[in-house]
Amino acid sequence: MNRLPLTFACEDATLAGTIDTAPASVGLLIVSGGNEVRAGAFSGQAQLAARIARAGFPVFRFDRRGVGDSEGANRGFRSSGKDIAAAIDAFRAMAPQMNRVVAFGNCDAASALMLAGGAGCDSLVLSNPWTIEDTQDDLPPAGAVRSRYAEKLADPRELARLVTGKVDFRKLARGLARAVMPRQAPSSLAQDMSAGLARFEGPVRILLAETDRTAQAFAEQWDAGDARIAYCKGASHAFVEPHARDWLHEQLLRALRA
Incomplete structure (x- = not known):
């Protein structure tokens, strides 16, 4: 396994990425949430990438436009579909043996993948998708x-x-x-995410951290009977607990091996 930095184009901007090489024909694309750089909080995504690569699967991470080492204007997760698509192209060019790309995103990175209808990926692992509108209050669901x-x-x-x-x-x-308030009606963002995901024809896993408010808000607005949902008990938003890190790792390996 080698870790290599690289740059690639997205429209008129140059984006920064990192690939952890491995021989498998299935690879993992990690999409960062918020304004988080590709290493993740406390290098969490970099550590996850190394662990997945040690299991034999190549992993690609990147900074979207206007974030970290990438050029361009930061227009937020709602406008990141082209960034994700460009990253997939760069990933395939760097790992030509791949015939399938699994994308993983947490929080609004999961939302971005849903809004983009998968953005050209073959399989999706979506954790704690962000469904809260800017106009909503700050109370838990x-x-x-x-x-x-x-x-x-x-x-x-x-x-x-x-x-x-x-x-x-x-x-x-x-x-x-x-x-005592009734169940919330889906926000317009949640409805757009649902419509985007409905366009995606590949396998989907939705991972929810039990104690995370973002996950709780998502569950309040989503179909409770969706068989694609799996909960990690006692997990927080970034799956930082040792058991949660292991659980997330296993869920990603299942998606890669499917």
């Missing part, structure tokens, strides 16, 4: 609030805090009001 209060009511220490007055009753009242 009602389902998440109900789950949180159920946990608190089962905890004797929390009941003791309530009895002894060590609870912010304004916050409690706000939370209870949120908890």
